[in-house]
Amino acid sequence: MGKENLHQSVEVIYKKVDECPLTDWQLTFFQLVYIISGTGALRINGNRRPYEPENLLLLTPNDYYSFDISSTTEFLLIRFSSSYVKEYKWQSIDHIECLLHYATHLSGCILRCQCDAVLVKAIVESLRSGIDHKDIYDEDLTRHFVNALIVIAARNISKIRPANLRENVDKRILDIIDYIQFHIFEPQKLKASAIAEVFGLSDTYLGSYFKNQCGETIQEFISNYKLRLIEHRLKFSDRRINEIASEFGFADESHLNKFFKKRRNISLTAYRKSQPSNLVI
Structure with a gap:
């Protein structure tokens, strides 16, 4: 190395x-x-x-x-x-x-x-x-x-943005999205209060402003983005599930599995097994 x-x-x-x-x-x-x-x-x-x-x-x-x-x-x-x-x-x-x-x-x-x-x-x-x-x-x-x-x-x-992002979206929303994507592995920095403070907004205004511009709440965006990254880890890496949980700031494997199953109606292990073998060419 x-x-x-x-x-x-x-x-x-x-x-x-x-x-x-x-x-x-x-x-x-x-x-x-x-x-x-x-x-x-x-x-x-x-x-x-x-x-x-x-x-x-x-x-x-x-x-x-x-x-x-x-x-x-x-x-x-x-x-x-x-x-x-x-x-x-x-x-x-x-x-x-x-x-x-x-x-x-x-x-x-x-x-x-x-x-x-x-x-x-x-x-x-x-x-x-x-x-x-x-x-x-x-x-x-x-x-x-x-x-x-x-x-x-x-x-x-x-182009990898919220599906319902307004065509004439404010630049500040793009900055907020960039901030979220950059800090996706740091849960403390993804709290609405922390994001609002960084961008000089109130918690309430941030919530309504983000939903108006993106068509989903800021927490929905964070969860959906995090979910896509977790799916990517399950498909294309050989990391253990507890390692993925640690990477994304979950308390343990159980909390990550609960988060994933609620949104995909399938367990982490079952999802990984259902995917084609992308680790071997």
């Missing part, structure tokens, strides 16, 4: 490998991983998720990861530092770093829009060509391509 460091603010690396040379290494930077060809699985923070060609994966600072490679895989790795994201003057996305950090909960392809998948493939081909055929102004052009990929990643991550 070790750490990977970035020696400049942006790096683009092409690799073609039959096996992963690193196991459970920790990042100190963001890394977009585009699968050009090949199959296998990404292990990230204890979860295992299959990958295939044209998947775009996003790893965030402090993630532990490795790849289980089933067939020879071509990767394009796009690496950039947290300071690069913070310092760049994005035109309309002022919460982009929080959006990117949210991807660590997804552990799979972040692309949700087919038109963006086509665009990403073209950008990757251009970056790949730039590696093989050096020319003047390459560094500037590479940064423009990387910036485009960052915005596309943020756009697709932002």
